[in-house]
Amino acid sequence: MKESDEKKLWPTIEQINDARKAYAVIEPRDLFYRIARELINLIKENKTSITLPEAIASLLQTWNRAYYRFNRFTDGHFNEIKELLIKRKDLLRTENYEHFTDKDIEDTFLEFENVLGPVGAAKCLHLLVPSFFPIWDRVIAGKYGFPLGIKGSNYIAYRCFLEHTKVQREQLKNQFAGQDILKAIDEYNYVTFSLPEKRKTWEKEARASAGSRGPRVK
Numbered sequence: 001m002k003e004s005d006e007k008k009l010w011p012t013i014e015q016i017n018d019a020r021k022a023y024a025v026i027e028p029r030d031l032f033y034r035i036a037r038e039l040i041n042l043i044k045e046n047k048t049s050i051t052l053p054e055a056i057a058s059l060l061q062t063w064n065r066a067y068y069r070f071n072r073f074t075d076g077h078f079n080e081i082k083e084l085l086i087k088r089k090d091l092l093r094t095e096n097y098e099h100f101t102d103k104d105i106e107d108t109f110l111e112f113e114n115v116l117g118p119v120g121a122a123k124c125l126h127l128l129v130p131s132f133f134p135i136w137d138r139v140i141a142g143k144y145g146f147p148l149g150i151k152g153s154n155y156i157a158y159r160c161f162l163e164h165t166k167v168q169r170e171q172l173k174n175q176f177a178g179q180d181i182l183k184a185i186d187e188y189n190y191v192t193f194s195l196p197e198k199r200k201t202w203e204k205e206a207r208a209s210a211g212s213r214g215p216r217v218k
Helices: 003-008 013-026 030-044 052-063 075-087 102-128 138-143 155-172 181-213
Strands: none
Touching: 013 181, 030 052, 030 102, 052 075, 052 102, 075 102, 102 138, 102 155, 102 181, 138 181, 155 181
């Protein structure tokens, strides 16, 4: 890895703040994230009729739509999410997570990955415990040196990624005014790593679309 690329994995507070400003402009789907977070807080306090599986499912269908392009969101899939969240309701008791061993982290991630895929699993776990579980996507994971494999094979990579973000949090915590430091790191990662790759894909698709229409007839 180039030295310049390595430095990108250890952002400064200035880089974090700049990325967050850019993210707020370019990513409208953040609204769904904020709604889901608010819903989950209301669910914890028994102040809404919306259930936890419904809140998680609503976000994943927007925030993880790439996965659902190839995997239909059926009643059966929703029931799998429901059963998983009932089984792992302990994750809503936030006093438990700091005591997770490496095996706890790997086993937890694997359970969620088997239902939601590696990206959806990280997003779902982050929603449940936003101060502990980091978010990734395929591009971010690869840039950090943890390229994603097939579903069910990424639990060690995620645990290593989580350990990396722990160090990032420690380095930034005294300079960071907000509480959502992992979300801030994700926004930095998205703007720095994921967005440039997305733009390349969009440009390629635009060129292919223009080419398929052929030359204009004058």
